[in-house]
Amino acid sequence: MEIVLAFVIGGLYAAGIYMMLRRSLVKLLIGLALLSHAANLLIFTAARLTRAGFPIIGMDQQALELPYADPLPQALILTAIVISFGVTAFALALSYRTYKSIHTDDLDKMKTTDEADDSKETSA
Amino acid sequence: MMIALTTLSVFGAALVAPLFFRNKNKLASWLIALLPLGITIYFASLLPRAAAENPETFSFNWAREFGANFSFRADSLSLLFAMLISGVGTLVVIYAGGYLGKNPNIGRFYAWLFIFMGAMLGVALSDNLLLLFIFWELTSLSSYVLIGFEHEKESARAAALQALLVTGGGGLAMLAGIILLGQISGTLEISALLSNTSTSLSAGGTAVQSHPLFIPALILILLGAFTKSAQFPFHFWLPNAMAAPTPVSAYLHSATMVKAGVYLLARLHPILGGNDIWLYTVSGVGLITMLVGSYLSFSQTDLKRLLAYSTLGALGTMTMLIGLGTPLALKAAVVLLFAHALYKGALFLVAGAIDHETGTRDVTQLGGLFRALPITGTAAGISALSMAGLPPLFGFIAKEVVYETGLEFNPWLMAAIIFMGLSTVFVAGVVGMGPFFGKLTESPKKPHEAPLSMWLGPILLTALSLLAGFFPSGISNLIVSPAVSSVAGEAVKVKLALWHGVNTAFLLSIATVIAGILLFSIRNSLRGVLQKIEWKWGPAYFYTLSLDGMNALARAQTRFLQSGTLRNYILIIILCVTLGGGYSLFRIGGFDILPQHISDVKFYEAAIAALILGAAIAAVTSSSRLGAIAALGAAGIGVALIFLQFGAPDLAITQFAIEALTVILFVLAFYHLPKFTQLSSPRARIRDAVIALFTGALMTMLVLAAVGVHISDSISTFFVENSLPLAHGRNIVNVILVDFRGMDTMGEITVLGIAGIGVYALLKFRRKKGRE
Numbered sequence: 001m002e003i004v005l006a007f008v009i010g011g012l013y014a015a016g017i018y019m020m021l022r023r024s025l026v027k028l029l030i031g032l033a034l035l036s037h038a039a040n041l042l043i044f045t046a047a048r049l050t051r052a053g054f055p056i057i058g059m060d061q062q063a064l065e066l067p068y069a070d071p072l073p074q075a076l077i078l079t080a081i082v083i084s085f086g087v088t089a090f091a092l093a094l095s096y097r098t099y100k101s102i103h104t105d106d107l108d109k110m111k112t113t114d115e116a117d118d119s120k121e122t123s124a
Numbered sequence: 125m126m127i128a129l130t131t132l133s134v135f136g137a138a139l140v141a142p143l144f145f146r147n148k149n150k151l152a153s154w155l156i157a158l159l160p161l162g163i164t165i166y167f168a169s170l171l172p173r174a175a176a177e178n179p180e181t182f183s184f185n186w187a188r189e190f191g192a193n194f195s196f197r198a199d200s201l202s203l204l205f206a207m208l209i210s211g212v213g214t215l216v217v218i219y220a221g222g223y224l225g226k227n228p229n230i231g232r233f234y235a236w237l238f239i240f241m242g243a244m245l246g247v248a249l250s251d252n253l254l255l256l257f258i259f260w261e262l263t264s265l266s267s268y269v270l271i272g273f274e275h276e277k278e279s280a281r282a283a284a285l286q287a288l289l290v291t292g293g294g295g296l297a298m299l300a301g302i303i304l305l306g307q308i309s310g311t312l313e314i315s316a317l318l319s320n321t322s323t324s325l326s327a328g329g330t331a332v333q334s335h336p337l338f339i340p341a342l343i344l345i346l347l348g349a350f351t352k353s354a355q356f357p358f359h360f361w362l363p364n365a366m367a368a369p370t371p372v373s374a375y376l377h378s379a380t381m382v383k384a385g386v387y388l389l390a391r392l393h394p395i396l397g398g399n400d401i402w403l404y405t406v407s408g409v410g411l412i413t414m415l416v417g418s419y420l421s422f423s424q425t426d427l428k429r430l431l432a433y434s435t436l437g438a439l440g441t442m443t444m445l446i447g448l449g450t451p452l453a454l455k456a457a458v459v460l461l462f463a464h465a466l467y468k469g470a471l472f473l474v475a476g477a478i479d480h481e482t483g484t485r486d487v488t489q490l491g492g493l494f495r496a497l498p499i500t501g502t503a504a505g506i507s508a509l510s511m512a513g514l515p516p517l518f519g520f521i522a523k524e525v526v527y528e529t530g531l532e533f534n535p536w537l538m539a540a541i542i543f544m545g546l547s548t549v550f551v552a553g554v555v556g557m558g559p560f561f562g563k564l565t566e567s568p569k570k571p572h573e574a575p576l577s578m579w580l581g582p583i584l585l586t587a588l589s590l591l592a593g594f595f596p597s598g599i600s601n602l603i604v605s606p607a608v609s610s611v612a613g614e615a616v617k618v619k620l621a622l623w624h625g626v627n628t629a630f631l632l633s634i635a636t637v638i639a640g641i642l643l644f645s646i647r648n649s650l651r652g653v654l655q656k657i658e659w660k661w662g663p664a665y666f667y668t669l670s671l672d673g674m675n676a677l678a679r680a681q682t683r684f685l686q687s688g689t690l691r692n693y694i695l696i697i698i699l700c701v702t703l704g705g706g707y708s709l710f711r712i713g714g715f716d717i718l719p720q721h722i723s724d725v726k727f728y729e730a731a732i733a734a735l736i737l738g739a740a741i742a743a744v745t746s747s748s749r750l751g752a753i754a755a756l757g758a759a760g761i762g763v764a765l766i767f768l769q770f771g772a773p774d775l776a777i778t779q780f781a782i783e784a785l786t787v788i789l790f791v792l793a794f795y796h797l798p799k800f801t802q803l804s805s806p807r808a809r810i811r812d813a814v815i816a817l818f819t820g821a822l823m824t825m826l827v828l829a830a831v832g833v834h835i836s837d838s839i840s841t842f843f844v845e846n847s848l849p850l851a852h853g854r855n856i857v858n859v860i861l862v863d864f865r866g867m868d869t870m871g872e873i874t875v876l877g878i879a880g881i882g883v884y885a886l887l888k889f890r891r892k893k894g895r896e
Contacts, residue, residue: 001722001723001724001725001726001729002722002723002827002828002831003722003828004725004729004730004733005733005766005827006824006825006827006828006831007733007737007824008733008736008737009823009824009827010820010821010822010823010824010827011736011737011740011741011820012736012737012740012759012820013816013819013820013823014740014816014817014819014820014821015740015741015743015744015816015820016740017694017698017812017815017816017819017820018744018812018813018816019743019744020694021691021694021695021812021815021816022803022804022812023691023803023804024800024801024803025797026749026794026797026798026800027752027800028690029790030743030752030753030756030790033756033760033786033790034740034743034756034759037736037759037760037763038823040763040779041763041766042823042826042827044766044767044770044772044775045827045830045831046827046830046831048831049723049770050723050770050771051723051769051770051771052771053771054771054772054773055771055844055855055856055857056773056854056855056856057847057848057854057855057856058854059854062848063844063845063848064844064847064856068771068844069770069771069772070840071840071843071844071856071857071860072839072840072843072860074772074774074775074857075857075860075861075865077767077772077775078774078775078778078857078861079861079868079869079872081775081778081779081782082778082782082872082876083872083875083876085782085785085786086875086876086879086880087879088786088789089789089879089880089883090879090882090883090886092789092790092793093793093882093883093886093887094882094886095793095797096793096796096797096886096887097886097887099796099797099798100796104798105797105798106803107689107690107691108689108803
């Protein structure tokens with residue numbers, strides 16, 4: 001399964017990076033989201049896969065029964081999922097705002113942070 | 125203890141100096157000069173002990189692992205140098221009070237002057253090479269501020285920067301050399317190096333010098349000494365440093381700092397000297413510097429630049445003498461060091477007084493000032509005689525010893541020394557005699573005698589030149605003899621006398637003086653001829669060239685790396701990661717995957733994997749926004765299913781929830797954003813696809829490599845074992861997040877909170893039209 005997942009991760013990275021290299025801001029955001037999936041899966045796989053029990057101690061037990069899935073990478077990934085959601089939300093709001101202000105989502109046309117001045121454009 | 129305290133107290137004076145001068149009190153400079161005066165007297169009291177080879181020491185452990193210690197040692201060579209620093213320092217402190225007078229920044233000036241003085245004393249007294257290096261760099265730093273004291277002037281700033289770059293760069297080379305020396309010999313304590321039989325020549329060992337790293341260490345340390353003492357080809361910073369206020373020039377660029385390089389050479393001569401590289405490099409560089417400085421001094425008209433070039437000549441002479449390394453040469457170096465500090469210090473101070481009183485330093489505009497400045501004129505005249513090497517002054521004795529050394533070697537060397545002697549007589553005349561005698565010339569300001577604070581220094585230094593000339597044996601027994609011994613690394617008995625009888629050296633020296641006076645009498649036409657010769661390709665030209673080159677390189681690099689295009693940044697980061705990661709993967713020669721590391725593939729798992737990959741491809745290729753978002757969501761769900769499959773229910777739940785939220789957010793946002801359009805050219809798309817696929821392949825290999833690596837699970841075991849007993853929680857992932865690593869989660873919540881505020885602000889606030 002590790003080998004299969006390695007290719008899945010590679011595919012997600014490739015897709016994410018390709019999208020991040022696009023000129024369109026909206027594609028960049030999709031790329032960012034794909035990249036965070038790839039990274040989470042990378043940590044998960046690199047820390048060993050196991051079909052063994054959840055790292056949860058049963059109500060009638062005093063200690064975790066062997067074998068169990070390693071809880072530490074899970075804790076790391078949980079944090080990463082939540083943080084990447086925060087980043088995505090902020091990036092979405094930012095691109096929304098940017099588009100409203102300068103009327104383009106083409107990164108190559110974003111030369112200034114000033115709001116596009118409609119009156120000037122028409123007169124020129 | 126006391127020697128460490130003296131250095132420390134000078135730094136203390138730097139702290140209080142600004143307060144001292146706040147009220148512009150005239151007495152302030154006199155009062156604060158008591159400190160260096162007291163230190164000088166204290167050093168003098170140590171002389172007998174040092175001469176008896178029982179020097180005062182102090183050592184305090186600092187960082188033993190690095191071989192760095194606060195260790196100080198006051199042997200005769202150190203004391204000679206330290207007394208020059210504190211003694212000339214006392215006079216300069218008093219002098220600056222008169223020279224800078226009502227300058228509003230005088231407090232700052234004194235603060236840096238004392239920092240410099242403390243650092244300089246540290247250089248002289250340090251017994252640890254790392255400690256010495258720190259003080260050494262501190263002198264470069266403080267000299268930067270002092271040269272650039274008149275920071276409104278661009279020339280002063282440029283000169284300060286030049287001095288800092290040259291001496292600071294040399295200092296760094298020296299640090300590397302010191303570290304190498306420490307690696308070779310196992311100690312950085314100078315006294316240990318000197319007494320160690322494997323390092324010191326005098327103790328009979330050459331183990332250090334036969335080490336393969338010795339030559340790099342020697343060359344690096346020499347670079348430090350050469351840059352500091354303005355040796356060719358690094359000499360150009362010294363004349364430019366004359367942009368400093370005159371007290372600084374007199375103190376740093378004549379008496380003390382520029383001699384630090386010479387001091388270091390003298391200090392380390394027993395350890396590093398005595399081989400051919402030392403002999404030819406040090407004496408060769410010194411010889412060239414001596415000739416260049418002497419030659420260039422003939423054409424100068426500015427008082428301070430005249431003195432600066434002749435100082436170059438003198439520094440070159442000292443370096444050359446230490447390079448030659450015979451007992452006679454070392455004796456000549458030490459005597460010249462002492463004599464030069466006395467007469468050159470006095471003449472620099474005189475030059476400042478002339479500038480201060482007449483408003484010009486141009487020798488062609490100065491003449492007949494003796495009537496107006498009789499005291500300054502007397503000091504200048506007598507010091508000029510000492511510089512020219514006339515009896516009964518100390519300069520005469522120094523010159524005789526230098527001449528004797530030249531005769532000891534060969535006629536060519538002697539000829540070069542006579543050339544230096546000629547220029548010395550010439551400069552002495554132009555600076556010390558020219559402005560005071562002859563016809564009174566109109567000057568920008570009406571001249572009158574300098575205040576007491578400004579003539580005291582020249583007079584005292586001149587008096588010392590006289591005194592030392594009359595009583596050379598006392599000085600030679602007390603300081604020169606033991607100092608030369610520590611340079612030579614063995615006991616050298618030095619006898620100094622004013623009168624040696626008529627010998628070759630004496631006759632040559634008379635000839636030099638007469639020829640020098642002749643040159644002095646035709647100085648205007650001589651200057652006219654020499655000034656026509658221009659040196660475009662000097663080292664200063666290469667300094668400018670390399671500085672401009674570096675700036676151009678930095679600009680080009682910035683334009684390339686900081687292009688302002690997000691895509692380029694991403695591209696650079698990705699390329700660095702893939703190339704670096706790929707290279708190290710290649711270096712370790714791939715990876716092994718053992719069967720026990722691999723779990724089997726169930727068919728529905730393969731289906732999930734296919735789902736994720738298919739979704740990723742769909743997200744990339746979809747031409748509709750909604751399609752891409754749906755594909756993104758599908759990929760997220762797939763990842764969640766993988767989590768669920770391999771023992772991570774918490775992750776799966778979170779991933780499901782977050783994925784749903786993300787899709788909703790995307791849909792909401794994209795409703796307001798433009799439709800997908802193809803913006804990039806096909807070529808760019810292919811290039812990006814290649815890069816992306818390459819990176820993806822590398823990540824795949826990385827995962828495979830990581831799977832084969834054994835990971836220590838001790839940290840997880842701790843969490844698993846202590847979750848219930850310590851934190852009373854059964855879900856270990858949750859316990860880690862909210863308990864063991866609670867502070868991290870706190871940080872995470874903060875990040876989310878800030879992101880939330882950011883989103884709110886972005887959506888809610890709009891700049892009102894029509895404002896600004």
